[in-house]
Amino acid sequence: MVLLTKINLNWTERYRPKLTNGIIGNREQVNNLKKFILEKKPTILHGPAGTGKTSSVYALASELDYEILEINASDQRNKDRVLEIVGGSSKQMSLFNKGKIILIDEVDGMAGNEDRGGVQALSSLLNDARHSIVMTANDPYSSKLVELRKKCCMVSFSAINTEDIFFTLKGILDKEGILYDEDALRKLSRKANGDLRAAISDVQTLTQGKKELIEIDSVEERQKEETIFNALRTIFKSRDYFLILNSLENTNLDLDECFLWLDENLPLEYRNSFELFKAYEALSKADIYKKRIFKEQYYRLLIYRNALMTIGVAYARNGNYPGFTAYKRTTRILKYYINNQKNLKKKAIAHKLGKYTHTSIKKTLENSFDLLKILVKRNIIPSELNLDEEEIEYIKKL
């Protein structure tokens, strides 16, 4: 993977709490977790995304001076790998005689061929572990986790309330020296729906390269962008099959617009040329489905178009690209429009020429316009076209 010379640090990383008193909300849950870690009881933290599950583990580790061994979703987690990493280290003492926490992120995401046997292997290790094993999951009642659930303590994290999100965002913006409009910030906090990470990400996106967060002229427009930002982040960064597959449905943009967003921002994220190639292959095929749906009026094909745009693009990459990317709106369509306006005169002339030569405007522009240019520039004006002075001048200037 190519590393960028300068990685913009993600605010969600920069402002990850160092100690447990920095954790927003879920106070009781954090205390329970601390108890379980000290008692070396295997624990599953569950709850919605962005509520501080992983952050709590890190904050506790630094408070207790424990080491953390993290296995997250971007690592391969099949049976052998789990036995090797968790199995090996869970029986070893830490190098400096410190306590050790083995953190397995998104355990409900362990699935598919790559992670075959991973959950079972993990389950068998829990009994004789000498260290604390903490797992996180979005959906603890996933059928994959039945075995694990029986052996673990469950800690349930709940969504962060809007007021807490609001004050957290305020704190961050103050530290970054960015001015803000309180109403805009409050709206943003509400929109996050209890997901603090998404809220921080959104604020970073909206203030990227700016010195203030102001009431955006059209709230509607901004909300659209917020959701498309989330969807892009899901497609470009996560590996959760269903989350990715449904990501575009949750935006209030239609697929055509999403397609343009994907196209514009894909090369900003995918820096490995093979992955970029594979992702464009998926987009290219999605585009062909669009035409087929239109031509045949057969709308079931939308499923394939959506799949190629989401998981098709997401699984073109093997790993993850670190760092924060400010997603941009496409300017291509606007440029087409401006260019079209500029070319209206040209089209009007092509229409005259086309009517006379029995061809469409499009084919005239492709085939015959250059001839007209050559003739007119040499003052040879075909009289049948009835070109007026203005049109003749226009052609001469081309």
Added chain:
Amino acid sequence: MDLKESIWTEKYRPSKFSEIKGQEKIVERVEAMVKLRNIPHLMFSGPPGVGKSTLAIVIAKELYNDIWHQNFLELNASDDRGIDTIRGIIKDFARVKPIGEHPFKIIFLDECDNLTKDAQHALRRTMETFAQTTRFLLSCNYSSKIIDPILSRCTVFRFKPLEQRSIKEIIENIAKKEELKISEEGAKALFEISEGDCRKLENLLQSCAAIDKNISEDLVYSLVSAARPKEIKEVMEIALAGDFLKSREKLLDTMLKYGLSGLDTIKQMQKEIWGLSVQEEKKVYLIDKCGEVEFRIVEGSDEFVQIESFLANLVLVNKK
């Protein structure tokens, strides 16, 4: 200022069956129908510039003589977008009885393959409604894009690119009338570039003649390459060097600046492949990919994304 000058594709457009070059079998059969003064609905399918519109116009001229304009309606499906517009115009035209002692009028609908499936079904109903008083002549580049119910109502004629023999006759005829001197190599170049497309040939020939009445191979090629912006090759080279973002930016600027369509662009990219500094076997790989992209531009809807996928191929090919 020479006011008499006109566009050669019109000046030299045949107006009788006997003047049409090439497509002999088709012309022969159509002429026989016209002699009986009864024609079925016709579908002309084939590449551009091979005589589809010409034959349609000749049919009208031979049937109606002086009043052919009144009994003949020409529409282009790719200009007069939307079947509703087309239906409206057709209705107005077909409602009025043919001028003179003629049993039917003719509606010539060009580039039918640009109509959606739904529009084609609507067209089929329109064809049935007015079958008593009108005959439809339809033309398209790809008959595979036309729905079966329309094809089955038409007699289908498949046009082929003009042969070298016919192209030669056309060139000689024009050279004589316009007092041009065309070298043998020049004529060969004209034939090769025109790819059997008479419209392209005559446009190119007239462009050459406007510059110099002595037409050499060099003159022909200089005009063709003038129509081919050098930026396209630069776009490809930037991609080969690994800078996708920069090459895509330049691609968009170039396409907008020259008004190039996706097809224009990919066709030129194909021609530039052999001149790129990559290994020969990689060029073969690129040719294959290029063909796939050209196909997908025809099949897809966002030509820019299709070309971007080719740029991604170029970035990749130098990394392997």
